[in-house]
Amino acid sequence: MTKHSWSLTDGFGLDNLRRIEAPIPVPGPRDVLIEMRAAALNYRDLVVIDGKHGRAVQPPLVPLSDGVGRIAKLGNEVSDLAEGDRVSPCFFLNWPGGAPPVDLVTRRLGGPLDGTLTTHLVVPASAVVQVPAHLSDNEAATLPCAGLTAWSALQEPSPLRSGETVLILGSGGVALMALQLAKAAGARVIMTTSSADRAARLQQMGADMVIDRSVQPEWSRAARKATDGIGCDRVLELGGARTLNDSLKATRPGGVVILIGNVTGNEAPLFLPFVLSKRLTMQSVSVGSKQAFESMNRALAYHRIHPVVGQVFAFDDAPKAFRALDRHEGFGNICVAITGPEADKPGL
Ligand SMILES: NC(=O)c1ccc[n+]([C@@H]2O[C@H](COP(=O)([O-])OP(=O)(O)OC[C@H]3O[C@@H](n4cnc5c(N)ncnc54)[C@H](OP(=O)(O)O)[C@@H]3O)[C@@H](O)[C@H]2O)c1
Known part of the structure; x- marks a missing residue:
């Protein structure tokens, strides 16, 4: 053999x-x-x-x-x-x-x-x-x-709670598992994606709201609007350099941004006063x-x-x-x- x-x-x-x-x-x-x-x-x-x-x-x-x-x-x-x-x-x-x-x-x-x-x-x-x-x-x-990355992103720094709103970027392997796990945990899930076809698939899987970023590039605004202007409790940041600032904008004051991916690049500028004034937790995940x-x-x-x-x-x-x-x-x-x-x- x-x-x-x-x-x-x-x-x-x-x-x-x-x-x-x-x-x-x-x-x-x-x-x-x-x-x-x-x-x-x-x-x-x-x-x-x-x-x-x-x-x-x-x-x-x-x-x-x-x-x-x-x-x-x-x-x-x-x-x-x-x-x-x-x-x-x-x-x-x-x-x-x-x-x-x-x-x-x-x-x-x-x-x-x-x-x-x-x-x-x-x-x-x-x-x-x-x-x-x-x-x-x-x-x-x-x-x-x-x-496991999706699981960790919903467990750290503390487990997702039922009724919380999670924003998940994209429809890749990590995002799809995160959607399923977040729904099973009783969360409200908002997702972004790049086409109407993908949006329909995500909705079929149970996403409560899907933002097609190809027609709605200001997805952080849409996510805030969907949460009465407050922002999401947790954002799964899978995009990296070009999405990080919008992910921060989409998070509620005191909320959690889970740093996971870098599909749009590795180096992101941060406007620190904004991050500091919102008292955000930024937690990275390594599988x-x-x-x-x-x-x-x-x-x-x-x-x-x-x-x-x-x-x-x-x-x-x-x-x-x-x-x-x-x-x-x-x-x-x-x-x-x-x-x-x-x-x-x-x-x-
Ligand atoms: N930290 C860790 O432990 C860890 C573990 C696993 C993966 N990762 C990272 O997580 C990321 C995703 O991994 P994956 O394996 O799930 O990737 P994947 O299956 O290749 O999916 C990537 C997804 O990113 C989305 N995307 C592409 N450009 C985007 C943009 N400009 N804005 C928002 N979303 C965009 C696309 O979804 P739509 O077309 O639907 O928007 C695409 O489906 C990668 O950067 C990977 O390295 C990190």
Whole structure:
């Protein structure tokens, strides 16, 4: 048996993403070998492929952080898992819970560590999480980064409360899971998006109000108007440089802005008197810990939440999945079905 992976072999760029083969790795005493069934893409993976994720992320590299599989072999000191368990590896292999460790970013899947676009993955047994049984493999594959980031954004610095108003920017993987979790928590959800078609999909999913920023570029004003001029209790800031100031304007005095994304750029000017006078809390999120992942899974199972899967590509067609993400096609998380159509089979 052979391990098959896609790897950035000779440099960055999609043209350097190549199929490679290697012997199936043997887990160390405290590791598990996962036979991967599905993987999922995030915006971050495009940044990695383009070589813009910082100096620590270098080829050769197997991309992607998100995925799910079944344990094929246990290290001889592992006693709390069993062969056949369906698990996801954590995004950070070194964050069990509590405050993040100082070397957090050195142990990230999909850069700097080899990621989930592979048939076999060895990770520490302490860094895997059993996934909810009601999910298909493709759905479960979206949880480690996209799903958990949404969960953390609604839990920090304190959990979202029923009846609060949350503004979520965009309709990407993080935003869609945040919508589902926020509705399950009893919140009122306002979203922004870029087309009427996407707006209709978000409304079908339960968004209470959707602002199409292509026709209403002053979306922060619309969000304030929808909250009697007060502003939203919490804003999930996924846009970055070009949206941050509007997100601040859309937040109520004393409200919380959760800093998550940077799709429109990394450096944002801030008009400090405005921020200071509103007494805002700005809380950044970095995916989340294993403990948070387990808490999220309990909520997903209880509320029977299914992450939204959009396009699914065969393992052989993985480069097409990156192109689809880059073109911002479709709606929902883009997955790579490593085991083929079986990864779409509904959960229990
Ligand atoms: N901090 C963390 O731990 C963490 C974890 C995961 C992701 N992230 C970051 O979060 C962001 C989103 O990630 P993702 O994987 O969900 O991305 P994604 O699936 O690629 O979605 C990105 C979304 O951004 C929206 N968007 C694009 N331009 C925008 C603009 N000018 N204003 C508002 N929205 C805009 C688009 O939605 P519409 O077309 O519907 O507007 C698009 O669907 C990325 O910057 C990613 O790096 C951070």
